Amino acid sequence: MKRISVGAVLLWAAALNTAPVGAAECSVQASGVDFGVYDSFAPTPADSVGTIAVYCSGFAGETIAYRIRIGTGGSGVFAPREMRDATTWRLLYNLYMNAARTLVWGDGTGSSRIVSDGFVLPSRGIARTYPVYGRISERQNVAPGSYADTLVITLDY
Secondary structure, eight states: OOEEEEEEEEEEEEEEOOSOTTSOEEEEEEEOBOOEEEETTOSSOEEEEEEEEEEEEOOTTOEEEEEEEEOOGGGSSSTTEEEEOSSSOEEEEEEESSTTSOSBBSSSSTTOBOEEEEEEOSSSEEEEEEEEEEEEOSSOOOOSSEEEEEEEEEEEO
């Protein structure tokens, strides 16, 4: 039986403030999507979940609106994204906004979607967490090894 060790899909975060000076401040943090060991003979896809957390602070009653985008990673495309090993092998996967894994989380181009959210600050600060649903397609014939990808998360607010 062939088993492939899959490293986490690493998510790097950046916040871009487009609000007026003196307005609320936001930041974003992410946990990677760690698939563990992938079995290339398994008849079902390998699923995992990571998180993206948005932290905002400002004055009570202040309205904050933002968008969360996730880049393509090393593949340069959203469908499908690719994890790579140290050589030339590629393992296809994707990241989704919903548990059914039907809405690809990206930057809003092509068939990808973005999270648009907002709220009125109830106090000096608030945090919201969003799940990132990952899936590796089943029965991919790849060499044993460690596979990984790094993506950039952008928070526009």
